[in-house]
Amino acid sequence: EDQVTQSPEALRLQEGESSSLNCSYTVSGLRGLFWYRQDPGKGPEFLFTLYSAGEEKEKERLKATLTKKESFLHITAPKPEDSATYLCAVQTSKFYFGSGTKLNVKP
Amino acid sequence: ETGVTQTPRHLVMGMTNKKSLKCEQHLGHNAMYWYKQSAKKPLELMFVYSLEERVENNSVPSRFSPECPNSSHLFLHLHTLQPEDSALYLCASSPSIAGGDEQFFGPGTRLTVL
Numbered sequence: 001e002d003q004v005t006q007s008p009e010a011l012r013l014q015e016g017e018s019s020s021l022n023c024s025y026t027v028s029g030l031r032g033l034f035w036y037r038q039d040p041g042k043g044p045e046f047l048f049t050l051y052s053a054g055e056e057k058e059k060e061r062l063k064a065t066l067t068k069k070e071s072f073l074h075i076t077a078p079k080p081e082d083s084a085t086y087l088c089a090v091q092t093s094k095f096y097f098g099s100g101t102k103l104n105v106k107p
Numbered sequence: 108e109t110g111v112t113q114t115p116r117h118l119v120m121g122m123t124n125k126k127s128l129k130c131e132q133h134l135g136h137n138a139m140y141w142y143k144q145s146a147k148k149p150l151e152l153m154f155v156y157s158l159e160e161r162v163e164n165n166s167v168p169s170r171f172s173p174e175c176p177n178s179s180h181l182f183l184h185l186h187t188l189q190p191e192d193s194a195l196y197l198c199a200s201s202p203s204i205a206g207g208d209e210q211f212f213g214p215g216t217r218l219t220v221l
Contacts, residue, residue, distance in 0.1 A: 004149070031206025043197050043212030051207060087150070091206055097150040
């Protein structure tokens, strides 16, 4: 059965404390893996698409990596404005979303 | 207007009411989607349209009825809903339903069923 699992469910960091969020998946026929950021009461905002193992993408303090079974979203020296829920989605012939990681960065 | 817009942003309705959610995308995309987001659950894909044709319906109860009159507009017609249908309803669009196209989301409609 196709499945996407994100961990941890919640993460509290001090400002400047780097960490990583995990998205593991068991699917057949991966077409793309997507990372989104969602703020409370808003729709998800697209961050990255990764297509194949070994691929990496960066944007400001965020870096996404992909292996054959999981993806990591690395956050370097986070700031309070990085606080949000980060969603991972996998596309095969369908889209599968994880439950998200709620990140709280304290000043 | 840019991106994906949704109206209304908030909706409270009784179980016997009929209402509609509207989505409009200004991105020139060919695919549109309805999702349901409930607390602490993954986004649930409800319907997928490609060039105004429904291509996916994920076992959604018939009290939810989608309509896609053209590639820029998507509606979700609601009738005789249940309290457990209260959730954030998100609309999204993408260039196509082919693999690898990211979806762009609207702000959502927060629905409360009394």
